[in-house]
Amino acid sequence: MIVQLREWDGSKYLETSEDIALYLAACFEEDGSDAAFIARVLDDISRSAGLRHVATEAGIDADALATALVRNGLPNFDAMLTLVNALGLQFRIEPTAA
Template sequence: MAIVLKQWDIQDHLKTEEDMALYLDACFDEAGDDPVFIAKVLGDIAKARSMTQLAQDTGLGRENLYKALSGEGNPSFGTILKVIHALGLKLQVKTIGKESV
């Protein structure tokens, strides 16, 4: 009997805004200092939502968004903030509790 496997795609699991927020939050924890990783994660969320709608909401070109959020691009911080806002998400800052030396 052959086993049939389906390629796993995060977009299939990002159904609600809470799913998207939790995914982004977890990825910020994992990303370290890797901005490309975060851009790719935002691309995953944008594709799960609708890249066309995101382009309209941000005023940025759809093709430019695909490139910027592909993990291959280098989006500006302004673009990242526009995307996060348009997705209905919010960045929050918290301390990381570094021990004093």
């Protein structure tokens, strides 16, 4: 029996702001110190929300946002904040478990 696997695309499952918030929170909890991983997560989010729409809401150029999100495989923090704010989300900082 041959099992066919497909690459998982998180953007297809992010339908609401709550989905996006929970996905982002879970990914930060899983490995928030890996910038490349968070860059892929932000790419999923931007594709699910429609990058051009998000950029328009944020008042910035979509191509500039896409480039800033993943420059050299790492997200630009200013672009991350812009994307999160445009999606109506916020970062929350909590102490790590000891």
